[in-house]
Amino acid sequence: MRILFIHQNCPGQYKHLVMHLKQDPKNDIVFISKPNGNTITGIRRIDYKPHREANPQTHHYLTSAENGVLHGQAVARVLIALKEKGWKPDIICAHPGWGEALFVKDVYPDVPLLGFFEFFYHAEGADCGFDPMYPNTMDDFFRLRLKNTVNLLSLEACDWGMSPTFWQREVHPTAYQQKISVIHDGVDTATLVPKDDVRVTLPSGVTLSRDDEVVTYVSRNLEPYRGFHVYMKALEEMCRRRPKAHFLVVGGDEVSYGRRLSDGRTYREELLKEVKIDPARVHFLGRIPYSSFVKVLQLSSAHVYLTYPFVLSWSMLEAMSAGCLIIGSSTRPVMEAVEDGKNGLLVDFFSPTGVADAVDRVLDHPDRMAELRRAARQTIVDRYDLASICLPAQLGLIDTLVAGKTPALDLAAGKSPALTAS
Structure with a gap:
């Protein structure tokens, strides 16, 4: 062909x-x-x-x-x-x-x-x-x-x-x-798998394992469309509440969607002036190789994904496949894959406190909501493999x-369309 x-x-x-x-x-x-x-x-x-x-x-x-x-x-x-x-x-x-x-x-x-x-x-x-x-x-x-x-x-x-x-x-x-x-x-569910013995050494020299409290956030670029401004406000609160936690932030400083700041500054530069965080525990990793990205997901104790009603990021589904506990915004793209309390937690996009509360719920849980993690991965295996x-x-x-034929649509929610030729 x-x-x-x-x-x-x-x-x-x-x-x-x-x-x-x-x-x-x-x-x-x-x-x-x-x-x-x-x-x-x-x-x-x-x-x-x-x-x-x-x-x-x-x-x-x-x-x-x-x-x-x-x-x-x-x-x-x-x-x-x-x-x-x-x-x-x-x-x-x-x-x-x-x-x-x-x-x-x-x-x-x-x-x-x-x-x-x-x-x-x-x-x-x-x-x-x-x-x-x-x-x-x-x-x-x-x-x-x-x-x-x-x-x-x-x-x-x-x-x-x-x-x-x-x-x-x-x-x-x-x-x-x-x-x-x-x-x-x-989603390549054979590559994106949970891994209990994963260890990651950060550029700062800090080495983390699954025994540590690790909160992850991933976006191609750190910008409002992916809720970065909300996450940064939540980050200030999480740093205060979780003195032992480390926060891994993956993403570049450009703008993929929406407006750039008029003075040429990045959103990260702007927001760092507005919040107080612990620089020893907040790690801005920038854009990293895919193999490192997978390890970050496997390391995650709680993974925050926020988005406007816009294109759904690959990274959220990949995080679910890797067994992450998703704390996602209750916006339509996210809600198509994440059901609150069943395979993740949903929060109000505009609530930094809601994000911090959800992270507390996960990190304070005896097994960090292992059942929801398993359900998240199963969702990907069943629907997006x-x-x-x-x-x-x-x-x-x-x-x-x-073949010159017309595909048939199956409009049942959560299923791939039937491809039976008419």
């Missing part, structure tokens, strides 16, 4: 799928991406670069649309060159968020296009307007409506779509939800589309 992947940050959400497909020598895989240094042996990678940036004079409501066009044009040039050389894929898998898939069907009109639909913006009911600490203006609402231009064109053009969670599908327009299957990228659930579902969806 000839499979074409398009994602500006190769491999992105296609990591596990590409690694599986490349094991079959009969598969001819091409990956179109922007330069990022990631390489996968066994596939042909073609990098592209938009020929210019968006014009600074463009109305700011339309900047994302212009950027989308520029990315789409650059990818189209690569596709045209492939087509002229006689290469035609059997299926194209693309993340449309940056406009890369805008013109795919113009170059290959008879090739099925499977889009990865991660999020659709709303002026209310999702991330925008959620946090009163960072209020939105009417100008933001107007800009968001136009920001969906690329998403809408991509929804219309694709033959089928995938979303990783039911909530993420639900934020897309109702008219298109019936051609979006809910299939998560998958890469090998037995998600990867077969993705492959089945591809086979169905390549």
Whole structure:
């Protein structure tokens, strides 16, 4: 089979799928991406670069649309060159968020296009307007409506779509939800396992084990969208209450989502001025290798995950697989996987005291809520396991589309969609 992947940050959400497909020598895989240094042996990678940036004079409501066009044009040039050389894929898998898939069907009109639909913006009911600490203006609402231009064109053009969670599908327009299957990228539950004898030596020289009180927090970047401002206020209280606990904070100082601070400071710099913490016990680890990340999860006594109503982080599900006790915000993305008192604890996103109280409940519990930890891992094994659930579902969806058939949806909550061809 000839499979074409398009994602500006190769491999992105296609990591596990590409690694599986490349094991079959009969598969001819091409990956179109922007330069990022990631390489996968066994596939042909073609990098592209938009020929210019968006014009600074463009109305700011339309900047994302212009950027989308520029990315789409650059990818189209690569596709045209492939087509002229006689290469035609059997299926194209693309993340449309940056406009890369805008013109795919113009170059290959008879090739099925499977889009990865991660999020659709709303002026209310999702991330925008959620946090009163960072209020939105009417100008933001107007800009968001136009920001969906690329998403809408991509929804219309694709033959089928995938979303990783039911909530993420639900934020897309109702008219298109019936051609979006809910299939998560998958969690490698064979790698992300509990490990009682794990030990971690921190850059400070401190060595921690499961006998220690260790509270973990993970985010790609330390920013409000992942509740970092709430966590820092909770951290001040937790440092006061738990004199023996260590707090491991994983994440960079950039901004993945939302606004940057106007003066160029990071959110960590800003918040450290507002709270009093014990620097000997609060360890900001930055971005760390994946193997170190796994050990941090295995070490965790309590894992705090807070998020706006937005894209659900891989890290929360990976933490559950590793047997972490999740203290999660009671926001829709989290509540799809975590049930309060059954496989984790839910707290009000805006309550630092609620976070600290929940951490106390876990650390004061005789076995640190071992039953909830086991249930958390079982949730991932039953619903998000890469090998037995998600990867077969993705492959089945591809086979169905390549065969020219229409996938069937199973809308039962908590289940992967049925992929029986109609």
